[in-house]
Amino acid sequence: MRKLIVVSALLASVAFAQDKKRVAVMNFDYGTVRTSAAQIFGSDQDVGKGIADMLVDRLVNGGKYSVIERKALDKLIAEQNFSNSDRADPSSAAKIGKLLGVDAIIVGSITQFGRDDKSKGAGGLGAAAGKFGIGGIGTKEGKAVVQITARLINVETGEILASVAGKGESKRSGVNLGGAGGGGGGVGGGGLSMQSSNFGATIIGEATNAAVTDCATGLDEKAASLPTRVVVIDGLVADVDGSHLILNVGKNAGVKVGDTLKISRIGREIKDPATGAVLRRTDSDLGTVTITQVDAGSSEGTYDGQPGVKVGDRVKQ
Numbered sequence: 001m002r003k004l005i006v007v008s009a010l011l012a013s014v015a016f017a018q019d020k021k022r023v024a025v026m027n028f029d030y031g032t033v034r035t036s037a038a039q040i041f042g043s044d045q046d047v048g049k050g051i052a053d054m055l056v057d058r059l060v061n062g063g064k065y066s067v068i069e070r071k072a073l074d075k076l077i078a079e080q081n082f083s084n085s086d087r088a089d090p091s092s093a094a095k096i097g098k099l100l101g102v103d104a105i106i107v108g109s110i111t112q113f114g115r116d117d118k119s120k121g122a123g124g125l126g127a128a129a130g131k132f133g134i135g136g137i138g139t140k141e142g143k144a145v146v147q148i149t150a151r152l153i154n155v156e157t158g159e160i161l162a163s164v165a166g167k168g169e170s171k172r173s174g175v176n177l178g179g180a181g182g183g184g185g186g187v188g189g190g191g192l193s194m195q196s197s198n199f200g201a202t203i204i205g206e207a208t209n210a211a212v213t214d215c216a217t218g219l220d221e222k223a224a225s226l227p228t229r230v231v232v233i234d235g236l237v238a239d240v241d242g243s244h245l246i247l248n249v250g251k252n253a254g255v256k257v258g259d260t261l262k263i264s265r266i267g268r269e270i271k272d273p274a275t276g277a278v279l280r281r282t283d284s285d286l287g288t289v290t291i292t293q294v295d296a297g298s299s300e301g302t303y304d305g306q307p308g309v310k311v312g313d314r315v316k317q
Contacts (some may be wrong), residue, residue, distance in 0.1 A: 050194030058216035097155030112147035166215025
């Protein structure tokens with residue numbers, strides 16, 4: 001009985017993992033709050049990247065999504081020469097998401113990042129006498145408020161599948177947004193880490209954490225309604241060395257290590273006499289290839305099947 005329970009639990013965990021929607025999170029656009037953020041921190045800080053990193057952690061811990069590694073996303077963005085202006089653009093994000101092979105991609109904007117009053121204040125983030133704090137001159141006490149909006153984008157169409165808002169307000173008030181500082185020092189404007197405990201101890205950090213948590217909760221509720229992307233792999237054999245094959249399709253086409261793909265010989269094409277469109281092919285199955293290595297545009301694997309596979313033979317799922 002105990003073995004049966006363990007096996008059932010393992011099967012349930014596998015099924016749950018397979019049900020997770022695979023997503024990527026773009027850096028949030030912070031153009032509308034750039035000036036106020038710079039006043040808070042004393043210099044221009046990419047708070048959009050900081051909030052995206054925080055959201056990734058929340059989504060991973062929430063267990064509803066499988067989130068693409070940050071390094072893979074950053075590398076692809078660099079390869080595609082995407083600029084900061086593309087952060088909240090659905091069509092640009094959809095292109096990135098399609099190349100990554102995710103079910104959806106998340107883009108977002110920061111719509112509020114500062115005080116809840118109209119007091120004028122300025123200051124810098126620095127290390128004075130070994131203390132971390134957000135300085136500032138304010139005319140009266142106020143709470144910190146952060147508001148963000150996240151959108152789930154269909155990578156095939158660029159359609160916005162869901163839009164979720166997250167708002168956070170500090171529980172404490174203060175003249176300065178720092179509210180409470182912490183030891184440690186050495187944190188300059190260029191070294192801001194929004195995931196650090198020092199930032200989290202500030203009033204603006206408290207509001208940011210609450211906003212991101214609120215947003216992540218809303219996204220978790222939308223997970224079950226997202227369509228699963230159907231990956232269709234269709235390529236060609238590019239090189240043959242005995243049972244070792246190299247294919248002209250890779251990660252960008254949805255190929256993963258461990259996949260087993262069919263190899264067939266391209267046969268006669270039957271075309272529509274009116275339009276010339278290919279109606280069907282008389283392909284003949286040869287065998288399979290099990291993928292062992294993958295990069296962006298190609299893959300390699302071990303062939304098993306009829307002898308005589310050659311360059312140009314078709315590869316499909």
